Amino acid sequence: MTRILLVAEHDGTTINPSTAKCVTCASELPDAEIHVAVLAEDGASLASEVAGLTSVDKVIQVDNPANSYPVAAILAPQIVAIADGYSHVFGPSTTFGKDLMPRVAALLGVNQISDIMSVLGSHCFRRPIYAGNAIVTVEAPAGQPVVATVRTASYASAADGGSASIEAVSVDADLPGHTRFIELRSGKSDRPDLQTAAKVVSGGRALGSAENFDLIYKLADALGAGVGASRAAVDAGYVPNEMQVGQTGKIIAPKLYIAIGISGAIQHLTGIKDAGTIVAINKDGEAPIFEIADIGLVGDLFKIVPELEAAISS
Amino acid sequence: MEKILVGLKRVVDYNVRVRVRSDGSGVETDGVKMSINPFDEIALEEALRIKERGDAAEVIVVSIGNSDARQQLRTGLAMGADRAILVETDEETDPLSSARVLLEIVNREHPGLVLLGKQAIDNDNNQTGQMLAALWGRPQATFASELVLDGNLAKVTREIDVGLESIEVDLPAVVTTDLRLNEPRYVKLPDIMKAKKKPLEQIPLAELNIEASARISEIAFALPEQRQKGIMVDDVAGLVAALQDKGLL
Ligand SMILES: Cc1cc2nc3c(=O)[nH]c(=O)nc-3n(C[C@H](O)[C@H](O)[C@H](O)COP(=O)(O)OP(=O)(O)OC[C@H]3O[C@@H](n4cnc5c(N)ncnc54)[C@H](O)[C@@H]3O)c2cc1C
Numbered sequence: 183m184t185r186i187l188l189v190a191e192h193d194g195t196t197i198n199p200s201t202a203k204c205v206t207c208a209s210e211l212p213d214a215e216i217h218v219a220v221l222a223e224d225g226a227s228l229a230s231e232v233a234g235l236t237s238v239d240k241v242i243q244v245d246n247p248a249n250s251y252p253v254a255a256i257l258a259p260q261i262v263a264i265a266d267g268y269s270h271v272f273g274p275s276t277t278f279g280k281d282l283m284p285r286v287a288a289l290l291g292v293n294q295i296s297d298i299m300s301v302l303g304s305h306c307f308r309r310p311i312y313a314g315n316a317i318v319t320v321e322a323p324a325g326q327p328v329v330a331t332v333r334t335a336s337y338a339s340a341a342d343g344g345s346a347s348i349e350a351v352s353v354d355a356d357l358p359g360h361t362r363f364i365e366l367r368s369g370k371s372d373r374p375d376l377q378t379a380a381k382v383v384s385g386g387r388a389l390g391s392a393e394n395f396d397l398i399y400k401l402a403d404a405l406g407a408g409v410g411a412s413r414a415a416v417d418a419g420y421v422p423n424e425m426q427v428g429q430t431g432k433i434i435a436p437k438l439y440i441a442i443g444i445s446g447a448i449q450h451l452t453g454i455k456d457a458g459t460i461v462a463i464n465k466d467g468e469a470p471i472f473e474i475a476d477i478g479l480v481g482d483l484f485k486i487v488p489e490l491e492a493a494i495s496s
Numbered sequence: 497m498e499k500i501l502v503g504l505k506r507v508v509d510y511n512v513r514v515r516v517r518s519d520g521s522g523v524e525t526d527g528v529k530m531s532i533n534p535f536d537e538i539a540l541e542e543a544l545r546i547k548e549r550g551d552a553a554e555v556i557v558v559s560i561g562n563s564d565a566r567q568q569l570r571t572g573l574a575m576g577a578d579r580a581i582l583v584e585t586d587e588e589t590d591p592l593s594s595a596r597v598l599l600e601i602v603n604r605e606h607p608g609l610v611l612l613g614k615q616a617i618d619n620d621n622n623q624t625g626q627m628l629a630a631l632w633g634r635p636q637a638t639f640a641s642e643l644v645l646d647g648n649l650a651k652v653t654r655e656i657d658v659g660l661e662s663i664e665v666d667l668p669a670v671v672t673t674d675l676r677l678n679e680p681r682y683v684k685l686p687d688i689m690k691a692k693k694k695p696l697e698q699i700p701l702a703e704l705n706i707e708a709s710a711r712i713s714e715i716a717f718a719l720p721e722q723r724q725k726g727i728m729v730d731d732v733a734g735l736v737a738a739l740q741d742k743g744l745l
């Protein structure tokens with residue numbers, strides 16, 4: 183029997199969409215029984231949100247004031263304390279899971295499988311390496327827990343409609359005081375979330391300034407799209423870091439991705455490989471982005487983007 | 497603090513487009529340009545800046561790998577590290593073993609800070625720093641884009657999915673670097689000459705008595721599914737029509 187403990191990601195109020203994607207991945211393991219751990223300050227409503235996902239068999243609710251904000255060094259020992267008896271411990275390959283899960287793996291004395299993109303068996307998976315330029319099939323050793331992170335862009339969300347039981351558990355673990363959360367600075371926006379949006383418009387270095395990036399926002403708003411950026415645009419200070427798409431930013435899989443003034447470096451392409459349709463607008467007809475774009479348009483973005491926005495709005 | 501320990505992994509240079517061997521047995525690394533993992537270069541740059549501000553006395557670079565990794569350690573010394581340690585092994589170590597090796601070096605050197613990259617761009621594992629922190633029982637501050645030392649504390653800004661997070665950790669701690677932490681300096685020719693005289697200690701891995709870990713075995717390597725080049729349109733009207741065709745507008 184495959185017993186999977188999956189660590190839910192949340193912000194204290196709502197469950198992050200990454201959790202429902204991890205559930206889908208976990209449900210592809212043979213004979214999977216899926217338990218989801220919700221570690222929060224007061225996780226009652228979070229737990230019932232997770233209990234409503236199909237394929238989830240049980241939710242384990244661990245309430246503790248120390249869990250008011252996720253800190254890996256504080257969460258990891260609690261997860262290890264409840265991991266007994268599970269053959270697998272999974273988390274999302276978001277910054278939350280990337281930070282936390284290797285700490286869990288080390289405490290359990292095992293290696294981790296990072297970024298599962300497909301499941302071939304209970305211990306056999308595929309994952310990307312070299313910025314996605316190669317795919318490796320890996321096998322985890324038998325007889326010890328399989329700790330892994332799930333590449334969320336590879337999975338659809340588990341549907342609502344489940345009715346898992348919820349068990350409140352109190353955990354006896356030594357929680358360190360050496361790591362303290364101070365603050366979170368997050369650019370609140372009403373636009374669709376980059377990681378789950380069906381459409382995404384991204385701008386690159388070519389925009390030239392934060393002011394000019396307004397062109398991208400306007401087009402995105404006309405499309406009802408989320409907004410992303412290349413690393414060069416983030417480095418230049420046009421937009422905040424959470425908008426970066428690519429190997430070291432967000433890996434996304436929208437139905438439509440429009441890359442504007444982005445050259446198409448491999449590290450950027452890694453982040454959009456799973457997009458449905460890729461549109462590229464670039465003044466250089468030789469730009470590498472055109473090698474993978476489904477629809478390409480060569481020209482000056484400062485002329486094309488306002489025209490496109492007008493055409494869509496009308 | 498007295499010492500900062502920096503991990504330098506030798507990896508295929510980030511500009512190289514790697515090729516999977518036709519028999520699927522691995523990725524072609526013969527004759528390919530090798531460099532310091534870019535995140536590790538940033539880690540070293542940060543350590544050097546801390547030292548130059550007078551907040552640390554010595555910067556030690558460490559690599560686990562075969563003797564070729566001496567090249568990357570020499571580059572690290574030329575950048576300004578004071579001494580280097582090569583833990584020598586012909587077989588690449590898994591992240592848990594790398595963390596155990598680094599812990600052994602930590603126990604010998606007692607650094608006030610360990611700076612590693614957030615991920616090695618070959619295996620893209622993103623594990624070693626977190627594992628070292630866990631085994632050491634110390635704080636971790638991953639994906640750092642700003643690091644401020646304040647006595648026995650470090651204030652770290654972390655790049656996370658929803659924005660920028662600030663945390664405070666007691667030292668000693670493990671910090672892993674993100675790309676925007678700094679821009680590494682270029683190595684100057686005279687420094688390369690000077691670096692030849694700096695100490696580079698070689699320790700065979702077997703001498704460290706590292707607990708064996710069960711590896712995750714790599715069974716087969718394949719190319720990712722390639723996206724095909726699509727159509728080119730001439731103008732905005734053509735683009736709108738093409739999008740409508742696909743039901744995207
Ligand atoms: C370890 C590592 C990790 C990285 N991770 C990422 C990552 O996660 N995401 C990422 O994006 N990058 C990443 N990079 C950086 C990446 O290699 C590229 O440098 C970056 O993607 C380039 O951004 P860009 O395309 O906006 O800029 P450029 O490469 O400068 O391209 C600008 C493009 O705009 C076009 N252009 C200029 N003016 C106009 C105009 N008026 N109209 C239309 N087109 C115009 C140009 O023809 C050009 O193609 C990483 C690099 C490293 C080393």
Ligand SMILES: Nc1ncnc2c1ncn2[C@@H]1O[C@H](COP(=O)(O)O)[C@@H](O)[C@H]1O
Nearest residue numbers: 503504560612613615616621622623624
């Ligand atoms: N063989 C190695 N030698 C030195 N440092 C390493 C080695 N492997 C990993 N590291 C450090 O750990 C970081 C994360 O690596 P990884 O967990 O493999 O993605 C790297 O950026 C290095 O700083």
